[in-house]
């Protein structure tokens with residue numbers, strides 16, 4: 277290896293997603309455990325007591341089939357569950373019920389757009405089902421000794437694993453894949469997708485190869501990444517770490533490494549496991565899983581509109597540019613908010629396109645800014661979509677200026693009031709009445725002879741100064757369009 281110019285990263289992601297079911301994967305305990313007292317959502321099955329029998333949660337199968345269909349996978353009519361054996365204190369039975377050689381779904385793809393309008397299909401190896409483990413909480417006692425507590429509430433929560441092909445070639449592509457997958461899950465409503473709470477977890481496999489070479493027969497697995505940013509940074513770090521080892525002709529160990537936020541790098545954790553380390557064998561307590569084609573068809577017919585389709589519709593129906601349409605549909609909350617704010621109206625095409633563009637700008641700009649400042653989601657927005665729509669109507673009718681609208685918008689955010697009530701309370705309406713403005717225009721022209729002279733000499737920007745004076749005089753309440761017209765015709769009337 278002499279030059280690294282032709283090196284390329286080979287990245288595949290494994291994503292674990294907790295499913296939004298009422299009960300756990302193999303027992304009737306409540307699956308939602310966030311905020312619950314430790315060890316309260318437990319029963320003999322998820323505690324791993326000998327002699328208990330698991331029962332498959334049908335809803336978890338349905339949500340997995342939904343996801344797999346959205347990821348263009350084929351659904352297997354026959355599949356089965358297997359035991360994955362490994363000893364760890366968070367694994368109550370000493371094995372995890374998972375799927376090995378006959379997963380419920382196979383071979384699909386997810387489209388990402390590293391460049392505008394160029395879709396790259398990233399392969400999905402499989403989507404399968406398993407159960408989550410308990411949670412370990414590590415503590416230090418007064419003497420400085422460490423000890424661990426076990427919370428079994430999470431044990432047995434349905435966990436869907438989405439295994440991606442090693443088709444990703446950069447940290448940026450991995451970020452695009454992950455955010456796209458997250459958005460699709462959000463649209464499907466199969467998971468909260470909350471990364472902080474661990475409902476959406478990602479492990480990455482990464483290695484390097486020379487361009488054109490076959491896939492490397494080694495890989496480094498990176499774990500412990502709790503945000504999209506952490507995944508991106510960990511991959512960037514690994515690419516540069518592995519590149520420098522490559523350059524020095526040093527071997528790269530096949531191992532599992534953990535991302536450390538404190539160090540800003542990955543650290544070696546253990547040698548990478550192979551499938552044979554887990555001694556997989558068929559779960560004897562569960563029958564094989566038969567999925568009927570008719571049932572799959574009925575799930576398929578109920579699939580919601582997915583992000584790409586919604587983006588394309590936003591572009592055709594509302595004539596939005598690609599950037600705005602992509603941004604709005606990147607979150608189901610934002611897309612829904614937008615469509616509620618647009619509402620159903622009898623606007624002409626041009627009016628609809630203008631209104632859509634303005635609405636998109638207010639959502640992407642001012643609203644997102646205020647939401648970010650208060651760490652709120654769009655679903656929690658104090659400004660309801662219909663109030664944004666009302667505000668834009670008031671602007672279109674010339675009752676308020678853009679500047680006033682921004683002021684009213686902030687008020688709406690802090691007290692959730694209708695814009696018309698705020699305007700009334702603050703006496704903020706715009707003066708569009710020509711007669712009322714006319715007399716103010718006359719005063720301004722009379723007291724600014726220098727600007728009038730300049731205008732007559734051909735300095736057309738003098739008009740801006742006079743309009744500015746008018747705005748000052750009316751405390752910004754003059755309709756700018758009317759003001760401009762009045763000042764111009766008043767000046768032109770002077771011989």
Ligand SMILES: [Zn+2]
Pocket residue numbers: 300303304305317318319320321322323432
């Ligand atoms: Zn249970």
